[in-house]
Amino acid sequence: MANSKFEYVRLFEQQDGLLPNTWIVVRIDGRGFTKFATRYGFEKPNDKRALDLMNAAAKMVMTELSDITIAYGSSDEFSFVFHKSCILFERRASKLVSTIVSTFTAYYIHYWPTYFPDTLLTPPLPSFDGRAICYPSVQNLRDYMSWRQVDCHINNLYNTTFWSLIQLGGLDAKEAEKTLAGTLAADKNEILFSRFKINYNNEPEMFKKGSVLFRDYELVEPGTHNAAEEAENLAIPVQQSKTQAENDKKKRAKARVTVEHLDIIKDDFWDRRPWLLSNKPGKVPKQT
Structure with missing residues (x-):
């Protein structure tokens, strides 16, 4: 230059480097998705089309960026996880987040017509913001993922009860909020079932x-x-040869990115999928 x-x-x-050897x-x-959802008439409390659209976009992000080992999403948010051993193309937070x-x-935006074929997307177009967080241990990472799933459950139980009170119970928003004030999960379950x-x-x-x-x-x-x-116990990223790195990349490219709705809090999810923590590609199942 x-x-x-x-x-x-x-x-x-300014330097905004991410800590090495961290998840x-x-x-x-x-951004502003409450207004966005209202504008396009998303179904309450959940719009399956909107959630499927989020999943489709996230799936393509994982497909294009093979360094992502797992992703989790609910509502209008998604978390993408890079393994601690990854030699990333860019370890600057701003560049990784913007990518x-x-x-x-x-x-x-590309998949919008697939899931909302009868609804034209017009400006202001949907947009997202992001942040990068470093977690030093497996337990920190799993606790983060558990936090997001627990948060999903808490919010969904509240929203399901709230909108049932409005749509089926005839209450307005303020009355529904007052009814749910101070209630526990058991109380919400009781309202849903008894009413x-x-x-x-x-x-x-x-x-x-x-x-x-x-x-x-x-x-x-x-x-x-x-x-x-x-x-x-991984103190430093494992140094792979160029051939090994290329072989792993090919294996990841062959593997199908799947979307599931599973309990990621219990050990079983992680124990049966060691590649999530080891970053070593597993065996691709035979196509049926």
């Missing part, structure tokens, strides 16, 4: 648990590996 007297402006750029989570959220946000937003014959346990799993995305390898038996311990 040629030097010039104007080049001094680069001195104003990096990039979480994105819809995730721009890619997700582009696919969200509206709704068993919350029978609600769709996507609404209750959110969506988890990962590459679909063959499940393994719990106790046959120690992926979590190996990840915790």
Whole structure:
């Protein structure tokens, strides 16, 4: 690059590097999505089309960025996780976040006609913001993922009860809020069942648990590996040869990114999918 007297402006750029040897989570959220959902008439308390659209955009982000090991989403947010051993193309927070946000937003708009074929998307167009957080341990990462899923359950139970009081019970928003003030989960379940014959346990799993995305390898038996311990003991990223790195990249490209609605809080989810913590591609299941 040629030097010039104007080049001094680069001195104003601030370092925003991400800590090495940490799990990096990039979480994105819809900007002004309450108004956006109202504008396009999203169904309450959940609009399956909107959630499927979020999942489709997230799936393409994972497909394009093979360093993402797992993603979790609910409502208008998604978290993308990079393994601690990844030698990322960019370890600057601003660049990594902007890549995730721009890619997700582009696919969200691209797939809009697929899920809302009768609704023209017009300006102001949907947009998302994001942040990058570093977690030093497997337990920190799992606690983060558990927090997001618990938050999904709490919000969905409240919203399901709130909108049932309005749509089925004839209350207005203020009356519904007053009815739910100070209630516990058991109280909300009782309101749903006693007033509206709704068993919350029978609600769709996507609404209750959110969506988890990962590459679909063959499940393994719990106790046959120690992926979590190996990840915790990893002091520095494993230096792979160029051939090894290319082989792993090809294996990830062959693996289908799947969207599931599972409990990610219990150990079983992680124990049966060691590749999430080891970052070693598993065995691709045979196509049926």
